Amino acid sequence: MDIHQAESLDLVFKHVAKLHKQTVHALLSGKGIYPGQPPVLRALAERDGQSQKELAEKLQITPATLTVMLGRMEKNGLVERRPDDADQRVSRVYLSAKGRLKHDELSSFMYEMEALCFANFTMEERIVFRRLLLQMYDNLVRADLKPPKPDEAQQ
């Protein structure tokens, strides 16, 4: 399929998303980190010590997935997991010094991707694109096939 001839907007979106993801992965492969890990580091940098449940909700992945990922990150020394003081079921996740360092290193990556995707977008185009993306997101949320995390459902 030639994307420029596609009839379905949904298919166009899917193709762009695929190439976007492949590009992210290609960029990250040179930085000694796996593609799933930056969002985890970012979430913890924003708020350290979240429970795994909170983290999984924030990242919109299942607890099972997060457990496995954290296992690898802990093994690589990026995060530490410690039991909660008040509830022994709960495990709280903290950035290690190494993880914090890695997160700082990755800040340039975010600007890199932004520039790569949108450098030739005018300010108006960015505003419109953002609005339309959010409109699409709200449609998907309304469909309620995959629930959003709680603080978004309130907005």
Added chain:
Amino acid sequence: MDIHQAESLDLVFKHVAKLHKQTVHALLSGKGIYPGQPPVLRALAERDGQSQKELAEKLQITPATLTVMLGRMEKNGLVERRPDDADQRVSRVYLSAKGRLKHDELSSFMYEMEALCFANFTMEERIVFRRLLLQMYDNLVRADLKPPKPDEAQQ
């Protein structure tokens, strides 16, 4: 992160793409088919008997991934693989009757997703969104971190 407060357009896009994918998966899980399979069926319905190399290029996945996926689909009776007459390295992939049937069943799914994402978009919004998506796609292609398939590079 609350998507509506995000500063980075790239992050907004990533979140929409994630929810989109999760929604596709949730919809397909009720149809007796795995999420990776519809694009394979679609590509073969357009042109049956493609070599695996052609198919992998068209789908923008690696030959290794396709081999594994086709293995499962062949096992499920959706496709058949036969050696090429002229070149023993080449394996050609054909839709089975079951695969063709399944592809037909899935045509409604495509319209379903389109409606779900964009039903409340005006015609103008659709046109603009499409243009901006293609602009983003072209930026990603230009970055050349993940090459597109040949017939797109020519356009």
Added chain:
DNA sequence: TCGTTATATTTAGCTGACTAACTAATAACA
């Protein structure tokens, strides 16, 4: 003709995603 290089597919191993089932801890209830 024969050795080297290129090509198509496969295999092994890994990551990130899911589901279902499991385990242990906690909360709720009678």
Added chain:
DNA sequence: TGTTATTAGTTAGTCAGCTAAATATAACGA
């Protein structure tokens, strides 16, 4: 207080994606 229900995290299994290496075949050039 003891039982039942719920919760947080884990484990096992599967799929889709990648890379690197392996295998068989084809093309090429001396």
